[in-house]
Amino acid sequence: MTSRPSRPRAVLIAGPTASGKSALALALAERTGGVVINADSMQVYRDLRVLTARPSAEEEARAPHRLYGHVDGAQDYSAAHWLEDAAAVLAATEAEGRLPIVIGGTGLYFKALTQGLSPMPTIPPEVRARVRALDETAPELHARLSVIDPETAARLRPSDTQRLMRAIEVFEATGRPLAHWQAEPAGPPVLPGAAAVRIFLATDRAALRARIAARFHAMMEMGALEEARALLARGLPADRTLLKAHGMPWFARHFAGEIPLEAAIAGGIADTRHYAKRQDTWFRHQLEGWMTLPVAEAAILLAGIPAG
Numbered sequence: 001m002t003s004r005p006s007r008p009r010a011v012l013i014a015g016p017t018a019s020g021k022s023a024l025a026l027a028l029a030e031r032t033g034g035v036v037i038n039a040d041s042m043q044v045y046r047d048l049r050v051l052t053a054r055p056s057a058e059e060e061a062r063a064p065h066r067l068y069g070h071v072d073g074a075q076d077y078s079a080a081h082w083l084e085d086a087a088a089v090l091a092a093t094e095a096e097g098r099l100p101i102v103i104g105g106t107g108l109y110f111k112a113l114t115q116g117l118s119p120m121p122t123i124p125p126e127v128r129a130r131v132r133a134l135d136e137t138a139p140e141l142h143a144r145l146s147v148i149d150p151e152t153a154a155r156l157r158p159s160d161t162q163r164l165m166r167a168i169e170v171f172e173a174t175g176r177p178l179a180h181w182q183a184e185p186a187g188p189p190v191l192p193g194a195a196a197v198r199i200f201l202a203t204d205r206a207a208l209r210a211r212i213a214a215r216f217h218a219m220m221e222m223g224a225l226e227e228a229r230a231l232l233a234r235g236l237p238a239d240r241t242l243l244k245a246h247g248m249p250w251f252a253r254h255f256a257g258e259i260p261l262e263a264a265i266a267g268g269i270a271d272t273r274h275y276a277k278r279q280d281t282w283f284r285h286q287l288e289g290w291m292t293l294p295v296a297e298a299a300i301l302l303a304g305i306p307a308g
Contacts, residue, residue: 006306007032007099007305007306007308008099008195008196008197008305009094009100009191009195009196010090010099010100010101010102010191010195010196010197011025011028011034011099011100011101011102011196011197011199011302011305012039012102012103012110012113012114012196012197012198012199012290013025013101013102013103013199013201013298014039014103014104014105014107014110014198014199014200014201014283014287014290015105015200015201015202015203015279015283016105016201016203016208016275016276016277016279016280017053017105017212017246017272017275017276017279018053018208018211018212018215018272018276019105019201019203019208019211019276019295020201020295021103021104021105021201022036022053022055022059022103024103024201024295024298024299024302025101025103026055026059026062026063027299027302028099028101028302028305029062029063029064029099029101030062030063031303031307032098032099032305032306032307032308033098033099033307033308034063034098034099034100034101035063035064035065035066035089035093035096035098035099035100035101036055036063036064036065036066036101036103037065037066037067037086037089037090037093037100037101037102037103038065038066038067038068038102038103038104039067039082039086039102039103039104039105039106039109039110039113040052040103040104040105040106040109041077041079041082041104041106041108041109041241042241042242042245043068043069043104044067044068044069044070044071044077044082045069045071045072045073045077045241045242046069046070046071046072046073047072047073047227047230047231047234047242048073048224048227048228048231048242048245048248049069049227050219050222050223050224050227051219051224051227051228051245051246051247051248052245053215053219054068054069055068064098066089066093067082067085067086067089070085073231073234073236073240073242073243074234074236074237074240076241077241078120079106079108079109079112079117080112080117080120082106082109082112083109083112083113083117083190086102086109086113086190087190090190090191097308099305099308102196105279107279107282107283107286107287110287111286111287113189113190113191114189114191114192114193114196114198114287115186115189115193116186116187116188116189116190117186117187118181118182118183118184118185118186118187119181119184119187120170120181121170121173121174121181123169123170123173124173127169127172127173128169130172131165131168131169131172132165132237132239134165134168138158138159138160138161138164139158139159141161141164141165141168142156142158142164144168145164145167145168145171148168148171148177149167149168149171149177149178149179151177151179152167152177152178152179152182153167162239162241162244165239166178193289194289197291197301197302197305198287198289198290198291199290199291199292199293199298199301199302200283200284200287200290200291200292200293201292201293201294201295201298202292202293202294203276203280203294203295205277208273208276209273212269212272212273212276213269216247216265216268216269216272217265219247220265224247225251225261228247228248228251228252228255229251229255231243231248232248232251232252232255246268246271246272246275247264247265247267247268247271247272249267249271250263250264250265250267250268250271251264251268
């Protein structure tokens with residue numbers, strides 16, 4: 001008699017944007033009675049359902065979805081916040097006897113979940129306000145960081161204003177470089193990697209580029225421009241994470257009369273393609289022990305997971 005395959009504690013599905021993660025996760029959740037848990041740093045926000053490619057209301061009705069759209073766009077939301085929320089959702093899902101299916105494209109979330117997270121300081125509001133008020137360009141911020149934290153500066157893109165400011169904030173608040181904090185031993189993982197099926201979706205570069213463009217145009221037809229207009233109308237501080245969602249900076253320029261809509265769409269598609277390339281590189285170098293599979297092979301593997 002053939003023994004029934006055991007069910008893993010969880011399934012983790014990562015991959016570049018538009019690689020097919022959501023469809024795989026939803027099919028698995030429907031078949032097994034599992035719960036889809038978001039690990040995408042933009043899809044946690046409620047304001048941009050269409051532009052961040054969050055699951056539709058119809059998809060959410062087909063299986064339980066957690067950690068989607070639960071954060072207001074005005075809030076700061078870090079990997080530590082996500083890890084705390086994910087730990088609670090995982091515990092509740094397991095208590096219900098359901099299979100947790102964690103999907104997304106934010107590598108740091110998966111790394112924190114499976115390897116633990118180094119302790120990070122809380123930044124006092126007055127320090128954050130002072131740093132965010134600096135009247136400096138991204139290259140100037142990068143030069144500033146190179147003096148106080150050359151290790152972190154070497155890892156960051158000179159154009160990544162948000163992360164540059166975050167690193168400067170840490171030094172201003174603690175007197176220690178961010179690199180020193182990140183070198184601290186990580187706490188125990190919420191979900192040790194060995195307890196989960198871990199899949200990174202391999203993609204054909206040309207096909208992914210085409211899917212990204214097609215999806216962006218579909219988003220436009222679904223109301224992405226109206227979403228962007230409504231978010232900008234809130235008058236949020238310029239450093240809010242959600243304002244950096246792919247397409248948002250370009251749409252802001254379009255609404256200001258600087259560029260035509262066609263140029264904004266082209267810019268959003270280009271940014272998304274560049275991001276997908278960075279995601280692919282990050283996952284391949286940062287997370288060990290993951291299976292890298294094309295979507296079709298991943299679907300066959302997941303089909304072997306028992307329902308309960």
